[in-house]
Amino acid sequence: MIVVDAGPLYAYIDRTDEFHQQSVDLIRGYGSALLVPMLVIAKVAHFLLARIGPQGGARFLSDLTSGRFSIEPVAPGDWLRVSELVIQYHDLPLGTVDASVVTLAERYEVPTIATFDRRHFTVVRPVHVDAFDLVP
Numbered sequence: 050m051i052v053v054d055a056g057p058l059y060a061y062i063d064r065t066d067e068f069h070q071q072s073v074d075l076i077r078g079y080g081s082a083l084l085v086p087m088l089v090i091a092k093v094a095h096f097l098l099a100r101i102g103p104q105g106g107a108r109f110l111s112d113l114t115s116g117r118f119s120i121e122p123v124a125p126g127d128w129l130r131v132s133e134l135v136i137q138y139h140d141l142p143l144g145t146v147d148a149s150v151v152t153l154a155e156r157y158e159v160p161t162i163a164t165f166d167r168r169h170f171t172v173v174r175p176v177h178v179d180a181f182d183l184v185p
Contacts, residue, residue, distance in 0.1 A: 050082045051184065052154045053118070054164035055092045055146065058085070062097055062109050068165055071185045075163055076117065084157065085118045088149045127152045134173070141169055151175055 060072035076083065090113065097105040113120065123131065127149070134148035143151075147169050154162060155175050161182040164170050170181050 050084055050119075050157065050159050051079060051161040051163050052084045052086065052150055052157075052159050053089065054150050054162060054166055054170070055089050055096070056165035057163045057185070058089065058093045058109070059096050060165070062093075062105050062112075063101060068185075075185050079163075081117065081119060083118045083163070084153060084159065085113075085120050086146070086149045086153045087120060087122045088146045090120065092146050121153055123149055123152070124156065127156065130155065138169075138173060141172060143169055143173065147173075154181065 056068065057072040057075055060066040060068040061076050063069060066072070093109060094106050097109055112118075130152045131145060131148040134143055134151055135145060137143075138148075147166070150162060150164075151170075151173055154160070155177050158177045160178045161184055162170055163184050167183060170183055173181070175181060
């Protein structure tokens with residue numbers, strides 16, 4: 050399993066994105082082993098609507114119903130950890146969405162995150178591994 054950040058999901062839909070093909074390959078390669086934090090969905094949908102329009106957002110939302118992704122809500126016990134991470138990494142700054150990615154990875158002890166955001170995820174030190182493996 051891997052936890053997916055917003056970047057690969059956005060690029061998967063936006064055919065003009067420089068990371069589009071890498072994202073398509075990633076999503077096809079991992080299939081249902083992709084864990085998507087619910088907060089990431091809101092971020093991706095927002096960017097798709099703003100940059101591509103309703104067609105891009107609708108395609109993304111339709112793909113979510115395909116069973117291709119395992120969508121995970123922020124569990125009640127996760128909010129405290131999200132808050133701790135936002136405070137601990139305030140100098141990045143690490144936002145709520147990225148903190149929810151880290152928290153989900155910690156909850157399921159997943160060492161790998163799909164992201165293009167090397168700036169944040171190379172700095173954050175999760176509790177279950179020394180550092181995240183970042184793909185693609």
